[in-house]
Amino acid sequence: MxxxxxxxxxxxxxxxxxxxxxxxxxxxxxxxxxxxxxxxILHAHVDWLSGCKERVERAGLPWNTRTCRDQSRRDGDLAAPPQWIGNYSENCTPAHLLNR
Structure with missing residues (x-):
């Protein structure tokens, strides 16, 4: 080394x-x-975002921040955050970076 x-x-x-x-x-x-x-967790986020993008495009809508949020609401993701968000918050944020 x-x-x-x-x-x-x-x-x-x-x-x-x-x-x-x-x-x-x-x-x-x-x-x-x-x-x-x-x-x-980042890979899970990419998978989640890719799935959301597919559903938006399948609906014939353009892919942008608004349509992503709208699709997330329809999927229920904003009402109950995906598990990766909870994992990141609980397990991956070092204590010295919490509550800044």
């Missing part, structure tokens, strides 16, 4: 766990696990 990789690891650990890297493999693994969960 060169100094640049080490600096990236240190920043990564602090960003995703909210505390400076303690030098342990477990801490680096926890940061990597958090980053992987965020990627999974």
């Amino acid at each position: 060169n100094p640049e990789h080490l600096d990236n690891l240190i920043r990564h650990c602090e960003e995703y766990t909210g505390r400076p890297w303690d030098g342990s493999v477990e801490h680096a693994t926890a940061a990597a696990d958090m980053a992987a969960e965020i990627v999974d």
